[in-house]
Amino acid sequence: MRFLVDRMLGRMRSWLRLFGYDTRYATEMDDGPLLMQAQDEDRILLSRDKELIERCEKRGVKAMRITSMDTPGQLTEVMISLGVDPSIKFLRCTLCNEPIKRLNKDDLKKLKLKGEGYDYIPDSPPDDREFWRCTGCGQVFWEGGHWSNIEKMIKLLRRRYMEAERLEKKLEHWIEHSEGHEESYRKAVLEAEELGLLDLRKDLEHAVDAMEETTGWLRSALKRLKMGK
Numbered sequence: 517m518r519f520l521v522d523r524m525l526g527r528m529r530s531w532l533r534l535f536g537y538d539t540r541y542a543t544e545m546d547d548g549p550l551l552m553q554a555q556d557e558d559r560i561l562l563s564r565d566k567e568l569i570e571r572c573e574k575r576g577v578k579a580m581r582i583t584s585m586d587t588p589g590q591l592t593e594v595m596i597s598l599g600v601d602p603s604i605k606f607l608r609c610t611l612c613n614e615p616i617k618r619l620n621k622d623d624l625k626k627l628k629l630k631g632e633g634y635d636y637i638p639d640s641p642p643d644d645r646e647f648w649r650c651t652g653c654g655q656v657f658w659e660g661g662h663w664s665n666i667e668k669m670i671k672l673l674r675r676r677y678m679e680a681e682r683l684e685k686k687l688e689h690w691i692e693h694s695e696g697h698e699e700s701y702r703k704a705v706l707e708a709e710e711l712g713l714l715d716l717r718k719d720l721e722h723a724v725d726a727m728e729e730t731t732g733w734l735r736s737a738l739k740r741l742k743m744g745k
């Protein structure tokens with residue numbers, strides 16, 4: 517899965533890259549070039565713009581409309597609907613999307629000696645601390661002070677995934693029940709007919725229709741949870 521994130525969803529891009537997904541950030545403001553980029557590069561376009569998503573659907577461009585205003589909500593949406601795996605992969609630079617490479621102690625020393633603005637790298641990092649460097653922009657990454665925030669977000673997303681799985685089980689269960697009820701109501705319609713009670717039959721027919729509609733909504737809800745599977 518590769519993504520093209522539109523300009524309204526800037527904060528999502530770093531997270532998707534952190535999760536290892538090749539994610540480009542839209543530099544284009546106009547819909548046309550944006551659609552073309554998604555199509556040419558075989559990317560799923562993520563956008564909050566309803567009309568843009570409709571245009572994508574009409575032209576067969578893979579796209580998903582994001583409705584949440586906040587980053588955790590937006591990430592929950594792609595996790596549930598597309599099956600995005602919220603775990604850190606150490607594959608891509610969160611700044612520029614290029615691959616990152618693990619650095620050993622010698623690499624680090626060389627970087628420090630070069631003095632090309634890498635002063636922020638600790639002088640004597642603990643032995644178990646690992647460092648990566650972007651092959652594109654040269655940025656060096658490690659599990660620094662901001663790491664607890666990243667872990668918090670991942671924990672939240674995993675909790676939400678489990679909640680969604682529980683809801684999925686409930687929906688499957690309810691659909692089965694609704695179908696059972698539909699069947700029973702249909703039988704009752706026939707019984708009312710045999711009794712010759714027309715008004716009773718009508719009411720029961722309405723109940724069948726209502727139950728069918730309910731089952732339909734439950735199926736639609738289940739489909740939204742199952743899209744990523």
Ligand SMILES: [Zn+2]
Nearest residue numbers: 609612650653
């Ligand atoms: Zn980079």
